[in-house]
Amino acid sequence: MNGMWKFTVRRILIMIPQVVLLSILVFIMAKMMPGDALSGLMDPNLDPATLEELREKLGLNDPWYTQYIHWIGDLFHGDMGESFRYKMPVSELIGQRMVNTFWLSLVTLILIYLISVPLGIISGRYNDSLLDQAITGYTYIGFATPLFIFALVLLWIFGFQFGWFPTGGSVTPGSTPGTLDYISSKLYHLLLPAISMALIGTVGTVQYLRNEIIDTKQKDFILTARAKGASESRVYNRHVLRNSLLPIAAFFGYEITGLISGTVFVESIYTYPGMGQLFLESITTRDYSVATALTLLFGIAAILGTLISDIILSLVDPRIRIK
Amino acid sequence: MKQELLQLKNLRTSFRIGDEYYAAVDDVSLTVNKNEVLAVVGESGCGKSALAFSVMGLHTRAKIEGNILFKDHDLAHASPGTMNRLRGKDLGMIFQDPLTALNPLMIIGDQIGEVIYLHNKTLSQANRKKKVLELLDKVGIPRPEHTYNQYPHELSGGMRQRVVIAIAIANDPELLIADEPTTALDATIQSQILDLITRLKKDMHAGIILITHDLGVVAEMADRVAVMYAGEIVEIADVMTLFGRPLHPYTRSLLNSVPNAEKDQDELHVIQGIVPSLKNLPREGCRFKDRIPWLDESAHEENPQMHEVTPGHFVRCTCYKHFHFPKERKEEKHHGIS
Numbered sequence: 284m285n286g287m288w289k290f291t292v293r294r295i296l297i298m299i300p301q302v303v304l305l306s307i308l309v310f311i312m313a314k315m316m317p318g319d320a321l322s323g324l325m326d327p328n329l330d331p332a333t334l335e336e337l338r339e340k341l342g343l344n345d346p347w348y349t350q351y352i353h354w355i356g357d358l359f360h361g362d363m364g365e366s367f368r369y370k371m372p373v374s375e376l377i378g379q380r381m382v383n384t385f386w387l388s389l390v391t392l393i394l395i396y397l398i399s400v401p402l403g404i405i406s407g408r409y410n411d412s413l414l415d416q417a418i419t420g421y422t423y424i425g426f427a428t429p430l431f432i433f434a435l436v437l438l439w440i441f442g443f444q445f446g447w448f449p450t451g452g453s454v455t456p457g458s459t460p461g462t463l464d465y466i467s468s469k470l471y472h473l474l475l476p477a478i479s480m481a482l483i484g485t486v487g488t489v490q491y492l493r494n495e496i497i498d499t500k501q502k503d504f505i506l507t508a509r510a511k512g513a514s515e516s517r518v519y520n521r522h523v524l525r526n527s528l529l530p531i532a533a534f535f536g537y538e539i540t541g542l543i544s545g546t547v548f549v550e551s552i553y554t555y556p557g558m559g560q561l562f563l564e565s566i567t568t569r570d571y572s573v574a575t576a577l578t579l580l581f582g583i584a585a586i587l588g589t590l591i592s593d594i595i596l597s598l599v600d601p602r603i604r605i606k
Numbered sequence: 607m608k609q610e611l612l613q614l615k616n617l618r619t620s621f622r623i624g625d626e627y628y629a630a631v632d633d634v635s636l637t638v639n640k641n642e643v644l645a646v647v648g649e650s651g652c653g654k655s656a657l658a659f660s661v662m663g664l665h666t667r668a669k670i671e672g673n674i675l676f677k678d679h680d681l682a683h684a685s686p687g688t689m690n691r692l693r694g695k696d697l698g699m700i701f702q703d704p705l706t707a708l709n710p711l712m713i714i715g716d717q718i719g720e721v722i723y724l725h726n727k728t729l730s731q732a733n734r735k736k737k738v739l740e741l742l743d744k745v746g747i748p749r750p751e752h753t754y755n756q757y758p759h760e761l762s763g764g765m766r767q768r769v770v771i772a773i774a775i776a777n778d779p780e781l782l783i784a785d786e787p788t789t790a791l792d793a794t795i796q797s798q799i800l801d802l803i804t805r806l807k808k809d810m811h812a813g814i815i816l817i818t819h820d821l822g823v824v825a826e827m828a829d830r831v832a833v834m835y836a837g838e839i840v841e842i843a844d845v846m847t848l849f850g851r852p853l854h855p856y857t858r859s860l861l862n863s864v865p866n867a868e869k870d871q872d873e874l875h876v877i878q879g880i881v882p883s884l885k886n887l888p889r890e891g892c893r894f895k896d897r898i899p900w901l902d903e904s905a906h907e908e909n910p911q912m913h914e915v916t917p918g919h920f921v922r923c924t925c926y927k928h929f930h931f932p933k934e935r936k937e938e939k940h941h942g943i944s
Binding site (some may be wrong): 489502508511512514517600601 | 721
């Protein structure tokens with residue numbers, strides 16, 4: 284277990300330069316966008332000289348690295364600037380949305396694994412059977428279908444036509460936070476967006492797991508297991524499955540990255556007040572400080588995703604731990 | 607007294623290519639006696655491993671015809687449950703490549719422990735561990751306690767092959783099949799592993815089928831030898847007879863292609879041509895015919911049978927009576943140093 288800790292600590296240390304590099308990139312990109320933090324806030328009739336004075340005062344004319352240091356310093360204090368559209372601190376605004384997106388992503392992830400692991404196992408174990416062909420067919424359709432179209436269709440059918448699910452928002456207005464009603468209403472609101480994301484997001488994992496299982500069951504150590512007299516189900520549960528699930532663990536990080544782009548579409552379509560919807564909105568309304576903060580957060584989430592992947596992988600694969 | 611342990615009767619193992627089945631093991635009949643090492647030799651692709659896998663029932667998509675008689679069972683037609691009870695218990699197998707034969711995610715102790723557990727579920731965990739440690743010691747692993755908790759990638763190829771052997775002999779099998787157990791190892795490790803198998807053989811009382819293409823290994827270990835070519839057995843004899851008086855052209859060519867340190871040899875004998883692929887195996891007449899084209903057609907039997915030349919020495923086809931090596935053509939000779 285000692286090796287495990289060393290690995291984890293080292294892996295977390297590697298993350299620091301990644302995050303620093305990410306923040307520099309995000310900052311430079313934000314600077315390259317037309318306009319600046321003042322563009323949206325000021326009265327257009329203001330005297331350009333006064334505007335210039337304000338810029339000087341706010342440090343907007345400083346070299347980029349000075350500005351970057353300021354920005355990072357503020358970030359460390361939880362200050363991500365002010366949203367000119369919502370007239371409130373970005374941190375507060377994102378804070379509210381983040382909770383919603385977190386739950387949506389979590390439910391989606393759970394659904395993805397609930398769907399993909401059994402399907403992948405069936406498909407891989409009984410490859411080329413009729414069932415496998417049906418599952419593979421589903422994955423092809425899933426690959427080919429754009430999420431924003433699929434989510435729209437689901438919303439139209441189950442939200443508007445059948446009325447089984449709410450068509451927007453994250454909770455029924457007027458319910459009191461903390462009550463059971465509130466929680467179930469939250470869950471009810473995020474179920475359809477989560478299902479639409481999961482049904483599309485699962486296909487990669489299904490295919491991956493299928494291929495891994497087909498690959499693993501032809502390995503020599505499976506013959507060894509059979510030669511020991513292990514029953515077919517034991518061979519699968521003890522030997523094939525664990526070896527096949529390794530890459531799925533590695534895939535977990537990408538799953539999170541996929542979720543980020545997924546929430547951007549799905550939250551906008553279902554008008555679900557999360558980070559994804561906020562992101563799209565902040566871009567169309569040029570709410571710079573919000574867009575920049577969200578880009579950084581999404582980036583950090585992706586880096587965290589790969590970190591989690593690596594740690595899981597080192598937990599299940601002894602070969603990685605030793606190095 | 608010879609006691610028959612395993613008897614193959616007209617075994618035919620076929621694989622599907624496209625819509626047709628092609629026999630990789632074609633009408634093989636042989637017996638393995640208790641306490642005997644039967645070597646099966648032949649070039650790559652001649653069906654040796656397919657034969658071993660048929661006995662172990664490890665083919666998943668092959669058609670198996672004929673009989674494999676072992677202890678009141680016919681393994682060719684046994685149920686999966688029966689096979690699982692026999693495999694690992696009465697039938698042990700040593701695989702070719704120790705680098706891939708072990709589960710990379712399982713510690714050595716659990717991999718050996720599994721085969722003990724599968725055939726003795728009432729044994730306590732402590733006793734099982736004790737047995738595993740004894741086995742590790744028996745196969746010559748220097749620090750059993752330490753190795754018990756190691757993963758395969760932490761061991762060398764030779765050590766891993768010892769673990770594979772420990773798995774195969776864990777339950778004292780009556781029949782041990784060693785499928786080219788030394789092919790994937792370094793020359794120095796090879797002899798260590800052979801020594802180990804020879805040592806184990808003495809106190810195991812098992813029949814052993816040793817699959818190999820290494821005639822040195824055969825000379826060292828085997829009691830009887832079956833030579834396979836293109837899915838058929840072409841010659842069977844005890845090891846002294848086979849090396850002393852090889853008859854079938856294929857056996858003689860094989861023996862002739864072993865480099866000899868004592869004789870002054872300018873060149874290495876090479877058997878002409880290659881083993882035909884499964885799809886293109888000649889199914890009629892003498893299968894070795896095409897590789898000894900200098901023999902007259904009339905030398906071969908139309909439908910080659912096994913002939914018992916001396917008691918226990920069988921040869922297929924009549925071409926052995928007419929066989930001679932081709933006359934060397936000087937201009938094609940390759941010298942080592944020119």
